[in-house]
Amino acid sequence: MPRQVDHEARRRELTAALLRIAGTRGLRAVSMREIAAEAGVSLRVVQYYFAGKQALLESGLTELGARMDRRVRRRTAAAGELTARGVLEAVLATIVPCDEESRLDSMAWTAYYTAALTDPALAAAGLTLPDALENFLTTRLTDAQRAGEIAADRDPRTEIAALLALANGLTSSVLSGQRDHRAAMYIVGYQLDRLFGPATP
Numbered sequence: 001m002p003r004q005v006d007h008e009a010r011r012r013e014l015t016a017a018l019l020r021i022a023g024t025r026g027l028r029a030v031s032m033r034e035i036a037a038e039a040g041v042s043l044r045v046v047q048y049y050f051a052g053k054q055a056l057l058e059s060g061l062t063e064l065g066a067r068m069d070r071r072v073r074r075r076t077a078a079a080g081e082l083t084a085r086g087v088l089e090a091v092l093a094t095i096v097p098c099d100e101e102s103r104l105d106s107m108a109w110t111a112y113y114t115a116a117l118t119d120p121a122l123a124a125a126g127l128t129l130p131d132a133l134e135n136f137l138t139t140r141l142t143d144a145q146r147a148g149e150i151a152a153d154r155d156p157r158t159e160i161a162a163l164l165a166l167a168n169g170l171t172s173s174v175l176s177g178q179r180d181h182r183a184a185m186y187i188v189g190y191q192l193d194r195l196f197g198p199a200t201p
Contacts, residue, residue, distance in 0.1 A: 011049050014039050015059045022060060023104035027115045030057070057112075058125045064109055065129045068094055071102070084144035085196045088137060088163065092188050095167040097174055098181040106171050134160055150195055159195060166191060 017039035021030050032053060036043045050056045075090045076082055082090065097103040116123040134157070141156040150159075170184040193199060 014046055014049055015063045018056055018060045019108045022111045023108040026111045061125055064105060067105055084140050084149055085192055087140055092167045093185055096170050096181055096184045106175055134164060
C-alpha cells in the first residue's frame with residue numbers, strides 16, 4: 001500500500017530548507033535545485049509543490065512572519081497578563097535575535113530585505129509584514145495613551161515607528177557581534193522608560 005504523504009508537512013520542510021539557505025548563504029544561493037538538495041528530495045518534488053522560485057520566496061516570507069508570531073505568543077504567554085509596555089517589550093525582544101534559531105531567521109529576513117530593494121515583486125510580497133506589525137502596536141499604544149499610560153502629546157504611530165527602527169538597528173548590531181541580546185534590550189528598556197516612565201521592579 002503506498003505511503004500517504006502529508007502535503008502540508010512537505011511544504012513546510014521545503015520552506016524550512018529555503019530559509020536555512022537564505023539565513024546562511026543569502027537569497028542569491030536559493031534555487032529550486034539547491035532547495036531540493038538541502039531538503040534531501042528530488043527537484044521534481046520541489047517543482048510539484050511550488051510553481052516557481054517566486055512562490056517559494058513568498059512561502060519563506062510567510063513562514064518568517066509565522067515564526068515571529070509564534071515567538072511573540074510564547075514570550076507573552078510566559079509573562080502572563082501584559083500591559084501595553086509589556087507587549088511592546090515582548091515584541092521588540094522577539095525582533096532582536098537571542099539565540100541561533102532567531103539569529104538565522106534574522107539573517108534570512110535581512111537577505112529578503114536586501115533583495116527586495118531591487119525586486120519590486122518581492123518588495124510587494126514582503127511589505128505587508130512590517131506594516132501589519134506597526135499597525136498592531138500603534139493600536140496598542142493608542143489604547144495605552146487613552147488610558148493615561150503615556151503623555152497625551154506623544155504621537156503613537158511615530159513612537160512605534162521609532163521603536164521598530166531601533167529594534168531593527170539593534171538587530172544589525174547583534175548580528176555583527178557588536179553587542180549581545182541583553183545589551184540590546186537594555187537600550188530598548190531605556191527608550192521604553194522615556195515613553196512610559198521607569199518600569200516597576
